[in-house]
Amino acid sequence: MDRYLVISSDGHAGPPAAHYREYLDPAYRGAFDEHQAQVKQMLEVARSMRQNDEFVEKWQRITGGDGGLTAAYESEVRNQVLDEQGVAAEVLFPDADVLGTGRISASPFGSGLAGGAGTEPELALAGARAHNRWLADFCAAAPHRRIGVAIVPILYDIDAAVAEIHAAHELGLRGVLIPTRWFDQPAYHDPRYEPVWGACEETGMVLHTHSGSGPADYGLGPGMMAIYATEAYWWAARPLWVLIWSGVFERHPALKYVIAENGAWWAPDILAKMDEKFVGGHNTEKMGKAFREAITMKPTDYFDRNCFLAASTPGVEDMERRHLVGVGNILWGNDLPHPEGTFPYTRYWIRERFHDLPEDETRKMLGENAADVYGIDRAAVAPLVARIGPTREEVHGDQPVAPAPA
Amino acid sequence: MDRYLVISSDGHAGPPAAHYREYLDPAYRGAFDEHQAQVKQMLEVARSMRQNDEFVEKWQRITGGDGGLTAAYESEVRNQVLDEQGVAAEVLFPDADVLGTGRISASPFGSGLAGGAGTEPELALAGARAHNRWLADFCAAAPHRRIGVAIVPILYDIDAAVAEIHAAHELGLRGVLIPTRWFDQPAYHDPRYEPVWGACEETGMVLHTHSGSGPADYGLGPGMMAIYATEAYWWAARPLWVLIWSGVFERHPALKYVIAENGAWWAPDILAKMDEKFVGGHNTEKMGKAFREAITMKPTDYFDRNCFLAASTPGVEDMERRHLVGVGNILWGNDLPHPEGTFPYTRYWIRERFHDLPEDETRKMLGENAADVYGIDRAAVAPLVARIGPTREEVHGDQPVAPAPA
Numbered sequence: 001m002d003r004y005l006v007i008s009s010d011g012h013a014g015p016p017a018a019h020y021r022e023y024l025d026p027a028y029r030g031a032f033d034e035h036q037a038q039v040k041q042m043l044e045v046a047r048s049m050r051q052n053d054e055f056v057e058k059w060q061r062i063t064g065g066d067g068g069l070t071a072a073y074e075s076e077v078r079n080q081v082l083d084e085q086g087v088a089a090e091v092l093f094p095d096a097d098v099l100g101t102g103r104i105s106a107s108p109f110g111s112g113l114a115g116g117a118g119t120e121p122e123l124a125l126a127g128a129r130a131h132n133r134w135l136a137d138f139c140a141a142a143p144h145r146r147i148g149v150a151i152v153p154i155l156y157d158i159d160a161a162v163a164e165i166h167a168a169h170e171l172g173l174r175g176v177l178i179p180t181r182w183f184d185q186p187a188y189h190d191p192r193y194e195p196v197w198g199a200c201e202e203t204g205m206v207l208h209t210h211s212g213s214g215p216a217d218y219g220l221g222p223g224m225m226a227i228y229a230t231e232a233y234w235w236a237a238r239p240l241w242v243l244i245w246s247g248v249f250e251r252h253p254a255l256k257y258v259i260a261e262n263g264a265w266w267a268p269d270i271l272a273k274m275d276e277k278f279v280g281g282h283n284t285e286k287m288g289k290a291f292r293e294a295i296t297m298k299p300t301d302y303f304d305r306n307c308f309l310a311a312s313t314p315g316v317e318d319m320e321r322r323h324l325v326g327v328g329n330i331l332w333g334n335d336l337p338h339p340e341g342t343f344p345y346t347r348y349w350i351r352e353r354f355h356d357l358p359e360d361e362t363r364k365m366l367g368e369n370a371a372d373v374y375g376i377d378r379a380a381v382a383p384l385v386a387r388i389g390p391t392r393e394e395v396h397g398d399q400p401v402a403p404a405p406a
Numbered sequence: 407m408d409r410y411l412v413i414s415s416d417g418h419a420g421p422p423a424a425h426y427r428e429y430l431d432p433a434y435r436g437a438f439d440e441h442q443a444q445v446k447q448m449l450e451v452a453r454s455m456r457q458n459d460e461f462v463e464k465w466q467r468i469t470g471g472d473g474g475l476t477a478a479y480e481s482e483v484r485n486q487v488l489d490e491q492g493v494a495a496e497v498l499f500p501d502a503d504v505l506g507t508g509r510i511s512a513s514p515f516g517s518g519l520a521g522g523a524g525t526e527p528e529l530a531l532a533g534a535r536a537h538n539r540w541l542a543d544f545c546a547a548a549p550h551r552r553i554g555v556a557i558v559p560i561l562y563d564i565d566a567a568v569a570e571i572h573a574a575h576e577l578g579l580r581g582v583l584i585p586t587r588w589f590d591q592p593a594y595h596d597p598r599y600e601p602v603w604g605a606c607e608e609t610g611m612v613l614h615t616h617s618g619s620g621p622a623d624y625g626l627g628p629g630m631m632a633i634y635a636t637e638a639y640w641w642a643a644r645p646l647w648v649l650i651w652s653g654v655f656e657r658h659p660a661l662k663y664v665i666a667e668n669g670a671w672w673a674p675d676i677l678a679k680m681d682e683k684f685v686g687g688h689n690t691e692k693m694g695k696a697f698r699e700a701i702t703m704k705p706t707d708y709f710d711r712n713c714f715l716a717a718s719t720p721g722v723e724d725m726e727r728r729h730l731v732g733v734g735n736i737l738w739g740n741d742l743p744h745p746e747g748t749f750p751y752t753r754y755w756i757r758e759r760f761h762d763l764p765e766d767e768t769r770k771m772l773g774e775n776a777a778d779v780y781g782i783d784r785a786a787v788a789p790l791v792a793r794i795g796p797t798r799e800e801v802h803g804d805q806p807v808a809p810a811p812a
Contacts, residue, residue: 052694059692187624189633218593223651225696227595230647230680234640241636245629265675269723274636283719283746286465288458290631313689317675340689 003389004086005367006350007376009310010210010261010333010341011090012097013138014105014112014131015073023130024108031123035109043104059339068337068344072096072105075141082145085346086390087334088367088381091147091310091374092139093177093210093260094131096337107131111151113212115179121156128153129164136171144380149175149208154196155185165199174374175206175258180213180236188239189246201252206373210260211236236262240307241274247294249302256373260310261335265317267309268324274299304329308373313342314353327361331370348404351395362395409795410492411773412756413782415716416616416667416739416747417496418503419544420511420518420537421479429536430514437529441515449510465745474743474750478502478511481547488551491752492796493740494773494787497553497716497780498545499583499616499666500537502743513537517557519618521585527562534559535570542577550786555581555614560602561591571605580780581612581664586619586642594645595652607658612779616666617642642668646713647680653700655708662779666716667741671723673715674730680705710735714779719748720759733767737776754810757801768801 014020017036024032050056059067071081073096082090094112096105106112108127109119116124128151139146150168154161165176178196186192200207214228214235240259249255275298277284278291295302304326311318312333322330332350335341342349354362371378394401420426423442430438456462465473477487479502488496500518502511512518514533515525522530534557545552556574560567571582584602592598606613620634620641646665655661681704683690684697701708710732717724718739728736740755741747748755760768777784800807 050694051696052692055692055694182623184623187627187633189624189627189629191627217588217590218595218648221593221595221597222653222700223595223648225693226651226680226683226699227593227648229683229690229693229696230651230676231644233679238637242624242629242633245632245636247628269671269675270636273639274632277632277635283721284635286458286461286745287631287635288456288461290457290635293632294628315689339692 001382001385003385003391004363004395005371005378005381005385006087006332006389007367007370007374008087008090008312008334008336009258009331009370010312011092011336012095012338013072013078013092013135014094014096014107015134016105017108019073020108020130020134023133025126025129028123028126028130032108032127035123039104039106055339063337063344067097067339069097069105072337073138075138079142079145081336081343083388085334085336085343086350086388087336087346088385088389089145089147089370089376090336091149091175091260091333091370092135093149093208094135094151107151111153113210115181115183115213116153116155117179117181117183117213117216121153124153125157125160125164127151129167132164132168132171132173136168136173139172143172144377145384147175147374147376148173149177150205152176152178152196154178154193155182158192158195162195162199165196165203165205169203169205173205175208176200177208177210180209180211180239183216188242188248194251197248197252197255201255204254204375207255207257208260209236209239211262233262233266237266237270240267240303241270241299244274244299244302244307245291245294249306250295250297253305255306256308257306258308258310258331258373261312261333262309263315263318264309264311264325264330265315265321267303268321271300271303308369313340313349316353319353319357322361322365327364328369330365331373332366345403345405347390347394348401350390351401354395359392359396407788407791409791409797410769410801411777411784411787411791412493412738412795413773413776413780414493414496414718414740414742415664415737415776416718417498417742418501418744419478419484419498419541420500420502420513421540422511423514425479426514426536426540429539431532431535434529434532434536438514438533441529445510445512461745469743469750473503473745475503475511478743479544481544485548485551487742487749489794491740491742491749492756492794493742493752494791494795495551495553495776495782496742497555497581497666497739497776498541499555499614500541500557513557517559519616521587521589521619522559522561523585523587523589523619523622527559530559531563531566531570533557535573538570538574538577538579542574542579545578549578550783551790553581553780553782554579555583556611558582558584558602560584560599561588564598564601568601568605571602571609571611575609575611579611581614582606583614583616586615586617586645589622594648594654600657603654603658603661607661610660610781613661613663614666615642615645617668639668639672643672643676646673646709647676647705650680650705650708650713651697651700655712656701656703659711661712662714663712664714664716664737664779667718667739668715669721669724670715670717670731670736671721671727673709674727677706677709714775719746719755722759725759725763728767728771733770734775736771737779738772751809751811753796753800754807756796757807760801765798765802
């Protein structure tokens with residue numbers, strides 16, 4: 001085929017608050033209205049403090065004033081945007097907008113990317129369920145294009161989490177998003193989470209963490225946001241070694257785990273150091289058998305088999321190090337509709353990053369890897385790809401692609 | 407000169423508990439005895455749980471049963487060991503042994519590398535003062551060979567911390583070790599610490615953090631020690647970006663900061679990402695001016711001028727990336743007497759790492775950089791270097807060096 005199958009491993013979807021209301025169990029609607037009022041107040045404060053007016057203005061301009069947020073919940077608009085961007089299918093996370101670049105579209109009770117931080121566990125679960133039901137409906141409207149990832153708060157009530165994984169699977173969702181951080185709860189090496197990993201493996205639901213949830217151990221002060229941005233990749237990466245060392249993939253060989261929107265550049269160094277420790281390096285020799293406590297293979301063997309990096313809007317270093325990461329373990333993504341993603345210039349950015357790469361590697365990272373991970377029906381999307389997919393000439397040829405960033 | 411000036415930027419010194427007792431203010435001696443009894447009990451438990459008997463046996467054998475611990479506090483023995491290892495001078499941190507590979511030699515009340523975690527602030531300060539007094543005496547016995555680093559607990563009582571910096575400076579110590587982690591106290595971007603940075607700059611005391619203090623947000627469970635070992639470098643590196651972004655080196659251009667025993671391989675990636683953010687990359691454009699809040703130069707400009715990596719027992723990657731880090735910012739170290747260091751095979755390991763490197767770069771990393779950072783009197787150590795320093799032939803020639811690891 002002359003066109004590339006492009007699957008974004010990182011899209012965000014969610015409706016305005018009023019739509020969510022009807023998906024919530026009635027008992028939680030009062031609390032939801034109160035929470036929404038608080039969120040609005042917080043956004044007002046955030047707006048009054050913000051230092052990025054210039055950027056917000058530009059973002060509104062290049063997205064026609066909409067910020068891509070109508071596509072976050074209107075099925076036909078979403079399809080139209082994806083067609084323009086050359087994207088055949090996508091993996092859908094919550095929280096299309098939480099930071100006030102446009103209208104708010106955030107999973108109820110902060111249950112989404114923030115992992116329910118600061119929310120009562122019961123409310124986080126209720127909010128997650130509402131989002132999952134809404135998402136199932138949204139995915140059902142274009143089943144071959146939309147891979148829904150259910151929000152599953154696993155930190156408090158394990159039985160409820162396992163039940164929600166099965167419920168989401170029944171609804172047709174194909175992945176599970178757990179909190180990236182465990183906050184004051186036991187870390188993910190704790191045996192208490194075993195039923196969660198088991199339920200994902202059993203149902204074939206792909207396990208996910210997603211970047212965005214930063215540390216909580218520092219407050220306001222000079223450089224705070226810069227410190228946050230510098231550390232963000234690490235907090236988002238952290239579950240990787242916790243899951244590998246604690247033997248989750250040893251005990252669940254069929255479990256697939258995707259780290260979303262966190263690049264890939266950081267992985268080779270950390271994995272090489274982990275292998276070194278497993279094999280028995282000089283620096284850690286004194287720790288004895290600590291590195292073989294729960295695993296029988298090298299850490300990279302589990303990574304190769306079970307783990308995938310959804311490197312949204314990949315950078316030059318992500319591509320440069322692809323052979324160290326493993327071409328088969330990298331999934332491209334566009335982070336639609338977040339402004340740090342490639343929208344509205346996705347075709348431009350695809351050419352920018354893949355122009356000089358071999359076609360077989362491009363094919364894998366742009367779509368085939370994701371098709372394998374999520375079991376996408378390639379025959380079903382083939383006609384769509386034939387119509388909208390970026391051509392080999394468009395990606396690897398000499399002609400510049402429009403529209404392009406100013 | 408045909409011989410290299412070798413300065414270890416990472417040595418550990420401290421006496422058995424009985425010696426510390428007399429250096430403690432009398433009011434704290436009762437609490438000290440109680441704490442020591444607890445430590446002994448904990449060590450018994452640790453010994454009964456340990457999984458590294460084989461390594462401990464080997465370590466005792468290759469160090470003549472002593473584990474290098476007599477050199478941790480007996481001046482003449484220390485000099486003799488350094489002579490054998492070819493090391494002219496060294497920077498001295500606390501906690502020669504805390505993990506039970508041999509006799510215990512740990513700063514009172516856990517005030518040392520663990521940063522006083524879990525200790526009452528008043529006791530941590532008393533323990534630090536006792537160590538600093540002992541260390542001043544130890545350094546005075548060989549003033550040109552020993553650069554003492556004072557323990558200064560800065561998390562609770564800032565005035566007391568500043569007073570201790572001045573007191574340690576009066577005693578002849580030349581550096582300050584602050585806790586690597588801030589635990590539940592404000593992070594190091596907080597303006598409350600400003601007097602600490604000011605006191606270091608004013609006295610010329612070099613600021614240090616040292617690896618070893620891991621996270622506290624996970625407990626026992628499969629893979630725990632492996633997770634700890636994988637993360638350790640990051641926790642030890644973390645103050646770097648917190649200090650840079652919050653403008654500490656902008657406001658204190660003469661302050662020198664050394665990260666001890668944490669390699670150097672990790673620095674180029676993080677610093678490059680920081681520069682990218684400062685200049686204004688696509689991924690963080692939406693955050694506006696957050697990256698120029700407290701600094702006026704690129705993060706790497708502060709790193710180059712103010713920051714040094716004491717890469718003890720450097721690995722292949724540390725040397726490979728030396729030009730990305732900056733050859734002038736890397737200080738070699740041997741971590742004496744910790745078993746993950748190069749003792750008792752320091753000459754072997756120096757040749758192993760520096761054999762293929764240019765002489766001028768070897769000269770800088772092995773000793774000249776440290777001489778500059780700590781203001782070491784080169785004329786005073788020259789006769790010693792002429793007697794014990796590794797020769798160019800020994801480091802870069804064809805003859806293998808003995809003794810060597812089995």
